[in-house]
Amino acid sequence: MYRVKSEGEGEGEGDCEMMLQEQMDSLVADDVSSGGGSPHRGVGTPLKKGPWTSAEDAILVDYVKKNGEGNWNAVQKNTGLFRCGKSCRLRWANHLRPNLKKGAFTPEEERLIIQLHAKMGNKWARMAGHLPGRTDNEIKNYWNTRIKRCQRASLPIYPASVCNQSTNEDQQLSGNFNGGENISNDLLSGNSLYLPDFTSDNFIANPEALSYAPQLSAVSISNLLGQSFASKSCSFMDQVDQAGMLKQSGCVLPALSDAIDSVLSSADHFSNDSEKLRQALGFDYLNEANASSKSIAPFGVALTGSHAFLNGNFSASRPTNGPLKMELPSLQDTESDPNSWLKYTVAPAMQPTELVDPYLQSPSATPSVKSECASPRNSGLLEELLHEAQALRSGKNQQSSVRSSSSSAGTPYETTTVVSPEFDMGQEYWEEQPSSFLSEYAHFSGNSFTESTPPVSAASPDIFQLSKISPAQSPSMGSGEQALEPKHESAASPRPENLRPDALFSGNTADPSIFNNAIAMLLGNGIDAEYKPVLGDGIVLDSSSWNNMQHAFQMAGFK
DNA sequence: AATTTCATCAACCGCTAAGGA
DNA sequence: GTCCTTAGCGGTTGATGAAAT
Numbered sequence: 001m002y003r004v005k006s007e008g009e010g011e012g013e014g015d016c017e018m019m020l021q022e023q024m025d026s027l028v029a030d031d032v033s034s035g036g037g038s039p040h041r042g043v044g045t046p047l048k049k050g051p052w053t054s055a056e057d058a059i060l061v062d063y064v065k066k067n068g069e070g071n072w073n074a075v076q077k078n079t080g081l082f083r084c085g086k087s088c089r090l091r092w093a094n095h096l097r098p099n100l101k102k103g104a105f106t107p108e109e110e111r112l113i114i115q116l117h118a119k120m121g122n123k124w125a126r127m128a129g130h131l132p133g134r135t136d137n138e139i140k141n142y143w144n145t146r147i148k149r150c151q152r153a154s155l156p157i158y159p160a161s162v163c164n165q166s167t168n169e170d171q172q173l174s175g176n177f178n179g180g181e182n183i184s185n186d187l188l189s190g191n192s193l194y195l196p197d198f199t200s201d202n203f204i205a206n207p208e209a210l211s212y213a214p215q216l217s218a219v220s221i222s223n224l225l226g227q228s229f230a231s232k233s234c235s236f237m238d239q240v241d242q243a244g245m246l247k248q249s250g251c252v253l254p255a256l257s258d259a260i261d262s263v264l265s266s267a268d269h270f271s272n273d274s275e276k277l278r279q280a281l282g283f284d285y286l287n288e289a290n291a292s293s294k295s296i297a298p299f300g301v302a303l304t305g306s307h308a309f310l311n312g313n314f315s316a317s318r319p320t321n322g323p324l325k326m327e328l329p330s331l332q333d334t335e336s337d338p339n340s341w342l343k344y345t346v347a348p349a350m351q352p353t354e355l356v357d358p359y360l361q362s363p364s365a366t367p368s369v370k371s372e373c374a375s376p377r378n379s380g381l382l383e384e385l386l387h388e389a390q391a392l393r394s395g396k397n398q399q400s401s402v403r404s405s406s407s408s409a410g411t412p413y414e415t416t417t418v419v420s421p422e423f424d425m426g427q428e429y430w431e432e433q434p435s436s437f438l439s440e441y442a443h444f445s446g447n448s449f450t451e452s453t454p455p456v457s458a459a460s461p462d463i464f465q466l467s468k469i470s471p472a473q474s475p476s477m478g479s480g481e482q483a484l485e486p487k488h489e490s491a492a493s494p495r496p497e498n499l500r501p502d503a504l505f506s507g508n509t510a511d512p513s514i515f516n517n518a519i520a521m522l523l524g525n526g527i528d529a530e531y532k533p534v535l536g537d538g539i540v541l542d543s544s545s546w547n548n549m550q551h552a553f554q555m556a557g558f559k
Numbered sequence: 560a561a562t563t564t565c566a567t568c569a570a571c572c573g574c575t576a577a578g579g580a
Numbered sequence: 581g582t583c584c585t586t587a588g589c590g591g592t593t594g595a596t597g598a599a600a601t
Binding site for chain 1: 585586587588589590591594595
Binding site: 050052086090094137138141142145 | 565567568569570571
């Protein structure tokens with residue numbers, strides 16, 4: 001039963017003249033009947049807790065009508081309600097205020113929630129701002145329920161359709177960063193664009209920062225890679241090309257220019273071994289894989305632990321045995337072992353078997369998908385998840401044919417952690433060139449999508465600060481991290497503090513559109529759809545993109 | 560029919576930021 | 581500059597009813 005707590009703050013008798021006598025009587029009766037607090041008021045009167053009664057609601061509504069919202073502590077004083085201001089505010093906000101929409105979320109609302117969550121993380125209040133009539137509490141409850149359901153069913157948190165939709169919207173909006181009210185715009189526009197953080201801070205400018213990829217929000221990554229690698233079939237070199245264009249545009253500060261040089265140089269060096277890379281990253285495996293499979297990870301083990309490409313989305317749901325803190329959109333699960341992300345990290349020194357998420361390797365522990373997915377409140381989205389799970393399960397047999405013998409029958413996500421012979425080749429390559437661009441990029445790739453990404457709210461400006469965190473400072477960087485990470489102290493490495501987006505662009509780029517265009521270039525806008533192999537829903541990628549790296553370099557004129 | 564499990568909802572708690580004295 | 585109050589946010593817990601066993 002609910003507790004009754006005494007709050008020490010002194011409150012007087014209050015102005016009971018505002019309170020209807022019948023309401024007062026009803027309130028007292030309700031209090032008695034509900035076993036709530038004492039009907040006697042005065043200093044030290046215990047404040048009632050627990051469910052609100054209709055009489056209390058009436059009192060609160062009446063008070064707000066007369067006095068407006070705010071000053072909630074005065075409610076108790078002025079009405080005699082034995083509720084703290086906090087409770088009054090909550091009751092009003094969640095239940096009593098007008099225009100509240102009751103009932104189950106519509107499919108459209110569910111979809112929007114997922115999109116918003118992908119963007120904002122657990123910013124329920126902000127999300128509620130995009131859902132008129134809905135409260136943060138409702139959204140939070142819905143999401144938590146959804147998380148539990150998906151977790152139990154080993155389903156991705158974000159349905160492919162939602163991610164694809166975001167990607168499509170991204171494409172549509174790529175040339176239209178106008179920061180409109182439209183949620184899709186807001187999702188992807190410069191209004192709350194995280195991509196600069198990603199591109200300039202962590203991806204382009206600072207090779208070292210690549211190692212800090214876990215700090216990046218999955219949203220940024222999904223936006224970037226979903227666009228660049230999947231839907232647009234953009235090769236990495238295309239991005240390098242665009243980076244060069246950005247550099248040539250002259251709108252970047254020397255720090256970024258140097259950084260681009262550094263990346264380009266590394267990429268150039270690396271391009272000579274593109275075939276090796278292709279093998280290292282498991283594209284042979286990809287080529288062999290069933291093209292219709294939805295669960296093929298484009299980067300094979302390079303994206304170990306990532307579901308970013310699963311079904312074209314970046315689900316971070318993984319089977320888990322214990323309580324899981326789900327702030328997935330930003331892959332913000334930090335409550336786990338600070339070093340746990342290493343489990344997903346591909347690094348030269350690691351043995352393949354170490355790279356496999358034990359959860360993902362324990363298919364036997366994967367709970368079966370049952371009818372629990374079909375709750376009465378199920379919308380099309382939840383049903384979609386169920387169908388997705390069924391499809392994934394049905395596809396397991398096909399995938400098993402290309403799995404390593406070390407992998408037992410697995411979960412639908414196991415393909416993200418396949419330890420294939422190609423991986424071994426890649427490992428050899430890494431061992432040969434431990435500090436190559438490849439290792440950095442692969443490291444980045446592997447880390448970027450780990451579920452142990454530190455809690456970086458996608459919308460949080462903290463990401464700027466995080467981009468400056470040194471490995472030693474980073475809470476996600478265990479002691480083992482140092483050993484895994486090749487150290488690059490090139491003279492061209494810019495100081496992290498110079499990599500903030502607002503510091504990267506010189507004064508002649510005061511026009512935000514220039515910045516956005518530059519970012520768009522970095523992200524591979526304008527990439528044609530020449531390469532169209534489709535691995536699954538929304539996954540369009542094959543080795544041709546990588547095989548054309550040299551060509552891309554030549555076209556870019558960087559040598 | 561009884562028990563258990565699960566989903567949903569409502570409310571509370573702790574923390575933080577903002578604003579004013 | 582410090583302290584206090586207030587409002588707000590996000591996490592967590594508990595109650596309840598439905599479904600499953």
